[in-house]
Amino acid sequence: MSSIPVEIFRHVFGHFSDDKRSLYSCLLVNKIWCGIAVSILWSNPFKYINGTNGTSASLITTYLSCLDLNEREILIKSEIDLKLLFEKKPTFEYAEFLRRLKYEDFYDSSLVWLQSVMEEKIEKNDSKIFIITKELCKLFMNKCSKILYLNINLESLRSPDNCADYAAIPCFPNSETSLSQLGEFICCGDYDKKRIFMALSKFSKNITKLDIDYYLDDRETSAPTNLAQLIKSQRSLQSFKIGTYYRSLSKIIPALESQHKTLKEIIFRGIDFDEGVTFAPLIPCKNLESLIFMTCDNVKNEATKPLESAHFPKLKKLVFHVEHNRPPLALSSLIINNCNTLQEISLGLPPIDSQDDPKIIETIIEYCKNLTIFESHLQIHQLNSLLISCKNLEKLVARGREPLRVDEFLPNIGNNIPSRLKILVIHAIWSFNPNTLKEFLDYCRADLETIGFPDCYAINDDHLFNFSEYAREKGSLKTLNIRSASKITRKAFEIAKSDIENIEHCGGYCDEDDE
Secondary structure (H helix, E strand, C coil): CCCCCHHHHHHHHHHHCCHHHHHEEEEEEEEHHHHHHHHHHHHCCHCCCCCCHHHHHHHHHHHCCCCCHHHHHHHCCCCCCCCCCCCCCCCCCHHHCCCCCHHHHHHHHHHHHHHHHCCCCCCCHHHHHHHHHHHHHHHHHCCCCCCCEEECCCCCCCCCHHHHHHHCHCCCCCCHCCCCCCEEEEECCCCCCCCCCCCCCHHCCCCCEEECCCCCCCCCHHHHHHHHHHHHHHCCEEEEEECCCCCCCCCCCHHHHHHHCCEEEEEEEEEEEECCCCCCCCCCCCCCCCCEEEEEECCCCCHHHHHHHHHCCCCCEEEEEEEECCCCCHHHHHHCCCCCCCCCEEEECCCCCCHHCCCHHHHHHHHHCCCCCEEECCCHHHHHHCCCCCCCEEEEECCCCCEEECCCCCHHHHHHHHCCCCCCEEECCCCCCHHHHHHHHHHHHCCCCCEECCCCCCCCEEEEEEEHHHHHEEEEEEEEEECCCCCHHHHHHHHCCCCCCCCCCHHHHHHHHCC
């Protein structure tokens, strides 16, 4: 056994990296097995600790024991009590095994550790926590040869004024070595990231996934310019996600064209697009599989006009959720040009006057025959037409804007449901009698796994009985969402739970109103 190369063992052990019990057993076999198991367990240690405070604090204790004298002195000068922490030398250089560095994990665990060793009360945003986390991150940059994942998300923290100094991990000594093979980078929070972007653009050339939030516009910082440079410096960027509450995309979007051979996913989240933006640089991205606009604003005709002729041969997913503007005229053309490959479309559009309606839903019904997932506001006649046209649907989330009595329509909807549909959720204030619901379920040929009428407050015990009967007959229904139902009794609810594994309900029970 000793003649087998260590790398073979390492490869084999890697196949059960999710099996903590087996890895712990390997610690006891021999020195070689122990070393390999330790390297895997400590490559992403928070994965194995089940979120318990005591265990996360012990991780920090172990890492702090790896600090050298100078690093310890920084903590001592900051009045951080190390006590007898360094009496025993650690068995391994645990810090060198780390491959996934998430700032928030180490911050939260440092807080737990401080609370366990300090007599004074330590609050969530105490400066001592930032100091410990910074020294640990410096340790990792110094010891690790290969950090593959770096997450500097400070959105949940009330950061100090000099937050960028604490969180600028790519600017720490030796980061050019430890981050040279970085594959995924997440950087979020309300602080200036220009130094971080500038540093990474010099030595992290292999990032495939980039997820950025920044809240500063280009009049205040050079961060957008530095981010554009970081994008251009990559060899094979595949996924780019950016979220911000301000503008400043006019310098960033053109940089995406430099990654046109490899980009598969582009996500814009919460962006207010500035006047100078154009999406023309996206047109050469022929390997694009997902294009997502989530809760964006000012997605105007001028910016999207180049997309009228865009053909993305591999585009499978299109999400377009805008806050206030009418949908751009180019959206229908974009859908038509890519209708054969599109499998998922999600639309979130503001109410549109009939004279201004670009007929996007009708376009989808006519052209997108291969859809498997669809989400949008729909009128009743559109819903029926969609069900008839899109035979491959597996998930449908339909939204309605006005309260509606649907006894006349519901059975026909059930009759038109495609046989492959697994998830059906109707976000609308519909009302219908129990017999109509029974007809709907009887006509439905699909083996639905999830049914949702979360806004239908008039659902009562008789409706619930029909859902239970469907679940017993089909054997497929696992989740029922009747969140707002206010006319069911607790007894009926408990009986239904014996047939349906998960019932989502928070509307109260009509037989307990007076209690």
